[in-house]
Amino acid sequence: MEFGIGRRQFVGGLALLAGGPAWAQQVGKPPRLPGYPFTLGVAAGDPDPSGFVIWTRLAPLPGLPLAGLEPLAYPVAFEVAADEGFSRIVQRGEALARPELGHSVHVTLVGLEPGRPWHYRFRIGDAVSPTGRARTLPAAGADIAQVRLAVAGCQDYQSGLYTAYADIAQADVDALFHYGDYIYEGGSSASRTDWDSGELRASVRLHDATTTFSLDDYRRRYTLIRRDPDLQAAHASTAFLCSFDDHETSNNWVGDTDQGNTPPEYFRLRRAAAMQAWYEFMPVRADAVPVNGFSGPWRQYRFGRLLDARMLNTRNWRTDQPCSDRYGTICPEVARKDAEVLGATQEAWLVKGLRSSPARWNALLQQIMMMDLDRARADTRGINPDTWAGYQVPRDRLLNSLGGVPNLVVLTGDEHQHFAGEVRPTAARPDAPPKAIEFVTTSISSGSDGPGERREHAEVLRRNPGLKYVRDERGWSLMTVTPGGWQADMRVIDTIRRAGGKATTAASWRVPAGSLRLERVG
Ligand SMILES: [Fe+2]
Known part of the structure; x- marks a missing residue:
């Protein structure tokens, strides 16, 4: 089932990199935006060993009906990289931010290597989203330490x-x-x-x-x-x-x-x-x-x-x-x-x-x-x-x-x-x-x-x-x-009633493997 996902939701990034056009040129010309559209940030979720969902939602004017957008589908480009600086891009593609879903975008990434972090971002026109980071789950059957x-x-x-x-x-x-x-x-x-x-x-x-x-x-x-x-x-x-x-x-x-x-x-x-x-x-x-x-x-x-x-x-x-x-x-x-x-x-x-x-x-x-x-x-x-x-x-x-x-x-x-x-x-x-x-x-x-x-x-x-x-x-x-x-x-x-609250560990509890017993360790 596909929903909110454009025709090029998953693109083999390496093939595109080898001879494809520049990233910005892959996206159809979007309607003009009345402001920076990524005011709600980015998110990732539901990982498996091969990928996860990446998310954003276009909201140039968040207080207005349709957040200031036209009732149209907007093409949004996305990139996934192995490094934070996006010098090693492994996937890129395009999704549609549809008005039926309030111009939210959900892209299900597949084909990534398991058990490591990836970086992702979106672009529409000249506007680039903040960068997000998420890990694929380890391979099924992998022995992992933690x-x-x-x-x-x-x-x-x-x-x-x-x-x-x-x-x-x-x-x-x-x-x-x-x-x-x-x-x-x-x-x-x-x-x-x-x-x-x-x-x-x-x-x-x-x-x-x-x-x-x-x-x-x-x-x-x-x-x-x-x-x-x-x-x-x-x-x-x-x-x-x-x-x-x-x-x-x-x-x-x-x-x-x-x-x-x-x-x-x-x-x-x-x-x-x-x-x-x-x-x-x-x-x-x-x-x-x-x-x-x-x-x-x-x-x-x-x-x-x-x-x-x-x-x-x-x-x-x-x-x-x-x-x-x-x-x-x-x-x-x-x-x-x-x-x-x-x-x-x-x-x-x-x-x-x-x-x-x-x-x-x-x-x-x-x-x-x-x-x-x-x-x-x-x-x-x-x-x-x-x-x-x-x-x-x-x-x-x-x-x-x-x-x-x-x-x-x-x-x-x-x-x-x-x-x-x-x-x-x-x-x-x-x-x-x-x-x-x-x-x-x-x-x-x-x-x-x-x-x-x-x-x-x-x-x-x-x-x-x-x-x-x-x-x-x-x-x-x-x-x-x-x-x-x-x-x-x-x-x-210590307080959430003003800025600058300090985080500490109030207690640490441990359950030893093989015995359902709670041990206080801090
Ligand atoms: Fe609650």
């Missing part, structure tokens, strides 16, 4: 600056898993209530409109966010593995249900607009183009024989949250027999893949916490119904079907805090061997500056013996995977 994977998400624009992304851009990672909440759907809001203290805190910066419903609303929200220089730097530094969670559409939606009692047939219209905008702005493959308003890819990324990472979709096929989705409560519905998180097809793909995986390490890249933590502040047990804890039957079915899958690590977001802990089936004793280790990565900005330790943390740790660590600060995490062990460095930023 994978460095960043994890990030939950980036409420109004809550603070994207300083964590500036830190990521310097980290030279192999790829970044984005667990979702890339945008938030809410309108401009001058203040919000702090989760921990209950105090009103002023927004650091503002959304420029009301709540998003239409395609134009969502496009405008992504455009606002994508102009952030730190976010652009992170995108230009590495390939993103992009998923989505709820706020790309609306709070805590699952299946065809949102939390506002919107009739499903109307909610589907809103979700179709949201999914189109998500596709337009993400460097994802053509199979993520919404079909009849529905986009729900899940994917596998294989880092040689060292790591198989499977990215899940925990929104599209999930049944409604139990207990009226009330945080910190519990009800008989959590044991509903027909509940689903992944849906039958995705679950079967996952279980089959994990049980036959030849990789040293296996990872689940997903959105909602898999540990069934007791969150209650009162005497009775209570859960977060918007996590796997609200879905006991599919959760236990998955964990119990893993059998002897060794070295399984679950990477999650959504919680706006860092967590590290052990994952067990519901009925398992606290000292039974865990089925997996879970690292939950905190938010880039959502929640604004945290206290580090919340007043409730001591009680949460006491109630949940499998939970080893929790910290409420903004940041991201760096996973360093080697044949001997998996290390998670929890990065935090």
Whole structure:
């Protein structure tokens, strides 16, 4: 399937270099642009051993309808080089920025050498984009010494600056898993209530409109966010593995249900607009183009024989949250027999893949916490119904079907805090061997500056013996995977409420290969 890809989407660069015309001459004469078109930067994503998707979007006047462009398809040239100075160009070609996709460009590169960095850029007329960099995945079956994977998400624009992304851009990672909440759907809001203290805190910066419903609303929200220089730097530094969670559409939606009692047939219209905008702005493959308003890819990324990472979709096929989705409560519905998180097809793909995986390490890249933590502040047990804890039957079915899958690590977001802990089936004793280790990565900005330790943390740790660590600060995490062990460095930023915030590692945890045990190493 091709979408947004021009007739010369892939061109054997060497043949062109041997006798072809100069780069600028390969592009048809575009309509005149009213300004520099690459104001939203560049991005790469969804790598495999042979290539990845490169992305840009023409927006000369980002605040105007059509960003100041004509409702026409604009030819955009691209180049891929082995070096940062573009002296060794290996591919060049042309793609169309189509008005149907808001003049975004997705080019799926193929034919590149595995396991090394590549540099790419776009040109239209005399305007040249910033340069992006991304790595192809190692060859299948390659013995590699290390994978460095960043994890990030939950980036409420109004809550603070994207300083964590500036830190990521310097980290030279192999790829970044984005667990979702890339945008938030809410309108401009001058203040919000702090989760921990209950105090009103002023927004650091503002959304420029009301709540998003239409395609134009969502496009405008992504455009606002994508102009952030730190976010652009992170995108230009590495390939993103992009998923989505709820706020790309609306709070805590699952299946065809949102939390506002919107009739499903109307909610589907809103979700179709949201999914189109998500596709337009993400460097994802053509199979993520919404079909009849529905986009729900899940994917596998294989880092040689060292790591198989499977990215899940925990929104599209999930049944409604139990207990009226009330945080910190519990009800008989959590044991509903027909509940689903992944849906039958995705679950079967996952279980089959994990049980036959030849990789040293296996990872689940997903959105909602898999540990069934007791969150209650009162005497009775209570859960977060918007996590796997609200879905006991599919959760236990998955964990119990893993059998002897060794070295399984679950990477999650959504919680706006860092967590590290052990994952067990519901009925398992606290000292039974865990089925997996879970690292939950905190938010880039959502929640604004945290206290580090919340007043409730001591009680949460006491109630949940499998939970080893929790910290409420903004940041991201760096996973360093080697044949001997998996290390998670929890990065935090001291403040995102003003420029110049400092990044440090709040804690480092290690899982030795062959034993699902968490060891604090820093
Ligand atoms: Fe979030």
